[in-house]
Amino acid sequence: MMRKGLTLIELLVALAIAALIGGTLLGLLMGTIRGRAFSESATIENQIIRGVLEMLYSDLRTSFQTEKGLNFVGEKTRLSFLKMGKNGLERVEYEFKDGKMLRNGTLLVEDKEFTISFRFIKGKSYLDSWEKVGDKPDGVEVEIKYKGNSCKRLILTY
Numbered sequence: 001m002m003r004k005g006l007t008l009i010e011l012l013v014a015l016a017i018a019a020l021i022g023g024t025l026l027g028l029l030m031g032t033i034r035g036r037a038f039s040e041s042a043t044i045e046n047q048i049i050r051g052v053l054e055m056l057y058s059d060l061r062t063s064f065q066t067e068k069g070l071n072f073v074g075e076k077t078r079l080s081f082l083k084m085g086k087n088g089l090e091r092v093e094y095e096f097k098d099g100k101m102l103r104n105g106t107l108l109v110e111d112k113e114f115t116i117s118f119r120f121i122k123g124k125s126y127l128d129s130w131e132k133v134g135d136k137p138d139g140v141e142v143e144i145k146y147k148g149n150s151c152k153r154l155i156l157t158y
Helices: 010-061
Strands: 072-075 078-085 088-097 101-105 106-109 115-124 125-127 139-146 151-156
Touching: 010 078, 010 139, 010 151, 078 125, 088 115, 088 151, 125 151
Parallel strands: none
Antiparallel strands: 072 078, 078 088, 088 101, 101 106, 115 125, 115 139, 139 151
16 A cells, blocks of 8 residues: 655654754854954954054154254053154154044044054163153054954164
């Protein structure tokens, strides 16, 4: 005798296999979505760090020191110096306070997870602050921490 259709057990087995395949595909899809979101977030964070470092590098490489006067002043979270600009000497000031990174009063980054600190190098010595009349450091060590990423760079000022 020939039967038509499926038995209940055959139907349940087919349903279980379909559910297993669907669950696996859903898991793969969710993992891909999470991975992409993490990757995009990390890319944005790295772009912010790189942008701040490039701006600091550009400004510090063109810093200028006159023989007289206090032209370069630095603390752990603040820099102020003269640089050669399009129209001659101009003052550049970087300040980090309360999660805000400012350059000449213009907001660069605002995030409580962003921190930046400076140390100053003269010869073989690392100093936490710089305030010497008629002199500037040989370099500035910049350390940026942002959402789990950390970057430390030495920028020479000559």
